[in-house]
Amino acid sequence: MAVDEQIVRKVARLARIRLDDDKVESMARELAAIFAWIDQLSEVDTRGVEPMTSVEAMAMKKRPDVVTDGDRVADVLANAPAREGDFFVVPKVVE
Amino acid sequence: MSDLTSLTVAAAREGLRNGEFSARELTEAHLAAIDAAGRLNAFVAVTVDKALDMAGESDRRLASGEARPLEGVPVGVKDLFATEGVHTQAGSHILDGFRPTYESTVTANLWRDGAVMLGKLNMDEFAMGSSNETSHYGPVVNPWRAAGSDAPLTPGGSSGGSAAAVAARLCMAATASDTGGSIRQPAAFTGTVGVKPTYGRCSRWGMVAFASSLDQAGVIARTVRDAALMLSSMAGPDEKDTTCADLPVPDFAAALDGGIAGMTVGIPREYRLDGMPEEIARLWEQGAEWLKAQGAEIVEVSLPHTKYALPAYYIIAPAEASSNLARYDGVRYGLRVAGDDLTEMYENTRAEGFGDEVIRRVLIGTHVLSAGYYDAYYRKAQQVRTLIRRDFDAAFERVDVLLTPATPSPAFQLGEMSDDPLQMYLNDIFTVTVNMAGLPGVALPAGLSASGLPLALQLIGKPFDEATMLRVAARLEEAAGLDLAPDAWWRAS
Numbered sequence: 399m400a401v402d403e404q405i406v407r408k409v410a411r412l413a414r415i416r417l418d419d420d421k422v423e424s425m426a427r428e429l430a431a432i433f434a435w436i437d438q439l440s441e442v443d444t445r446g447v448e449p450m451t452s453v454e455a456m457a458m459k460k461r462p463d464v465v466t467d468g469d470r471v472a473d474v475l476a477n478a479p480a481r482e483g484d485f486f487v488v489p490k491v492v493e
Numbered sequence: 494m495s496d497l498t499s500l501t502v503a504a505a506r507e508g509l510r511n512g513e514f515s516a517r518e519l520t521e522a523h524l525a526a527i528d529a530a531g532r533l534n535a536f537v538a539v540t541v542d543k544a545l546d547m548a549g550e551s552d553r554r555l556a557s558g559e560a561r562p563l564e565g566v567p568v569g570v571k572d573l574f575a576t577e578g579v580h581t582q583a584g585s586h587i588l589d590g591f592r593p594t595y596e597s598t599v600t601a602n603l604w605r606d607g608a609v610m611l612g613k614l615n616m617d618e619f620a621m622g623s624s625n626e627t628s629h630y631g632p633v634v635n636p637w638r639a640a641g642s643d644a645p646l647t648p649g650g651s652s653g654g655s656a657a658a659v660a661a662r663l664c665m666a667a668t669a670s671d672t673g674g675s676i677r678q679p680a681a682f683t684g685t686v687g688v689k690p691t692y693g694r695c696s697r698w699g700m701v702a703f704a705s706s707l708d709q710a711g712v713i714a715r716t717v718r719d720a721a722l723m724l725s726s727m728a729g730p731d732e733k734d735t736t737c738a739d740l741p742v743p744d745f746a747a748a749l750d751g752g753i754a755g756m757t758v759g760i761p762r763e764y765r766l767d768g769m770p771e772e773i774a775r776l777w778e779q780g781a782e783w784l785k786a787q788g789a790e791i792v793e794v795s796l797p798h799t800k801y802a803l804p805a806y807y808i809i810a811p812a813e814a815s816s817n818l819a820r821y822d823g824v825r826y827g828l829r830v831a832g833d834d835l836t837e838m839y840e841n842t843r844a845e846g847f848g849d850e851v852i853r854r855v856l857i858g859t860h861v862l863s864a865g866y867y868d869a870y871y872r873k874a875q876q877v878r879t880l881i882r883r884d885f886d887a888a889f890e891r892v893d894v895l896l897t898p899a900t901p902s903p904a905f906q907l908g909e910m911s912d913d914p915l916q917m918y919l920n921d922i923f924t925v926t927v928n929m930a931g932l933p934g935v936a937l938p939a940g941l942s943a944s945g946l947p948l949a950l951q952l953i954g955k956p957f958d959e960a961t962m963l964r965v966a967a968r969l970e971e972a973a974g975l976d977l978a979p980d981a982w983w984r985a986s
Contacts, residue, residue, distance in 0.1 A: 409860045489837075
């Protein structure tokens with residue numbers, strides 16, 4: 399399905415990015431061109447081909463299931479744009 | 494003192510050990526060069542005090558005979574490596590004011606080995622770009638200019654600050670990262686050597702994530718040997734990154750010595766594009782002749798799925814980016830723009846904090862991952878990726894390395910392509926296959942264009958065989974015999 403303005407608005411909402419009306423049209427045009435180019439992948443016969451899930455086959459490393467880190471409240475909050483005590487502050491979500 | 498900035502890392506190590514100059518003098522020479530190069534816009538933060546402290550420690554160690562492998566070598570750091578307490582914004586407005594409370598593994602490894610940090614280097618926002626024009630801090634300017642012209646050229650991207658700073662002798666080497674060509678294309682545009690190692694060779698811990706299955710840290714330097722010295726320090730196992738390989742790191746610099754007689758070099762026929770500029774085609778042939786003259790056998794190979802790498806990349810990279818960039822929510826760090834409720838605060842923050850190219854890619858990625866599209870796009874692209882990797886595996890049954898051009902053109906003018914995203918994406922046509930397959934690649938200067946600009950070749954190696962790839966690169970570098978240094982026009986007042 400071709401990308402149109404309606405899809406761009408929906409996707410922007412999903413991505414939590416405000417997209418002003420004057421930008422929707424140009425974004426839809428650019429994305430439509432990019433997806434038309436991407437659609438050449440439909441030429442490739444991928445029946446029975448496993449999707450690549452790791453670049454090099456290797457067993458995933460596992461570490462012992464023990465606590466190795468913690469008590470870093472100051473570090474975690476150090477870059478917060480808004481905080482109160484040991485909490486991040488967000489706009490009110492419940493009345 | 495300015496001649497100190499022209500030294501290679503290898504020569505500086507010797508000079509420091511022999512007491513010909515101090516680490517402090519070497520660092521001060523580079524800080525002065527940075528100070529005089531504001532017009533290049535390569536650095537986004539200069540860490541003067543830290544640099545002088547680290548150089549002081551290096552001088553103490555040199556005096557007491559405890560020098561580490563990169564003792565006193567001043568380097569620059571791409572802005573997407575977390576550096577404790579120091580500006581780290583990945584070229585983005587949304588990370589305004591972010592000061593990490595931790596250090597990336599790659600930079601920690603460099604400091605462990607005695608390197609000196611000069612500062613943070615400009616880049617395309619979140620590494621999304623091929624010209625450095627998407628940076629929140631404005632584009633880096635290439636130290637090279639076409640003969641008879643003063644039009645500003647792009648240094649390439651996304652590691653444009655790293656490439657420009659190394660080419661202009663503002664630092665001896667720099668960290669960089671490569672998701673689709675972001676080390677090799679800027680290296681090609683600036684006459685420097687750019688190495689993207691095998692996926693998993695360097696830890697990604699503490700790197701600002703773009704596309705996690707493609708991102709890989711690497712290095713830009715002025716010689717193959719310098720890149721090898723840097724890489725040996727940067728690479729290695731890391732329990733903090735489960736995709737980082739548990740393999741010992743070879744002494745890449747020691748592995749450079751020796752001939753290439755008896756090696757087989759593959760020339761992939763699908764890289765011979767219609768409309769390839771004559772000077773690029775000629776450079777490629779010249780490179781093959783140089784290797785043949787040193788006893789390598791040159792064979793043509795086929796990588797039939799090459800043309801599908803770039804479109805598949807523009808599904809996978811944006812999909813992973815849309816997921817990785819979900820963390821920028823205005824709550825935990827960086828920019829926050831007020832809104833009437835939580836959702837509006839997210840939407841306002843992300844609209845103002847992300848630039849156009851980042852928004853474009855997050856929207857592409859969100860679309861391909863949205864309900865009903867996953868199989869048609871992401872799964873399909875990962876299947877194509879398997880086919881690309883199989884092409885390489887088949888070729889590497891016959892050859893030791895592959896030789897290709899690095900870019901379809903020399904550096905272009907700033908602004909020349911910024912209105913056409915698709916045209917810009919085609920810059921990565923020779924480099925992106927390497928990321929899709931997870932292989933190591935190196936771009937190195939091999940000639941000059943008719944307009945006097947650097948042109949580069951690329952070598953592609955087998956997985957975790959950077960050593961062979963770099964040895965061939967070193968022989969190519971010797972055969973080319975270039976001694977590249979742009980005129981320092983930026984110093985003029």
